[in-house]
Amino acid sequence: MEESDISLQMAFESFRQRKAQELRLQKVLSEKISGSIKSRTAEEKFALRTKFVETAFKYIGVPYHEKYKAPDTLPSPLYLDWFVRMET
Secondary structure (H helix, E strand, C coil): CHHCCCCCCHHHHHHHHHHHHHHHHHHHHHHHCCCCCCCHHHHHHHHHHHHHHHHHHCCCCCCHHHHHCCCCCCCCCCCCHHHHHHCC
């Protein structure tokens, strides 16, 4: 493919992907250098899984998005799509 065949959008997407990969590599290298990467023990992994499941159980019955709630219920003050976006 010649340079003139590449659209601006395709060129930007390629740049964005290269930049994201570069940032990921920089982060991993800096963490390795600083020694902040450590393996979790089996007990720590189990505790994290338990905490995740306990937190998930708190949200049973909360609609993911307003369009998925039951038609006869009032609007919810919290929808999980907002929560997921907030946490990531």
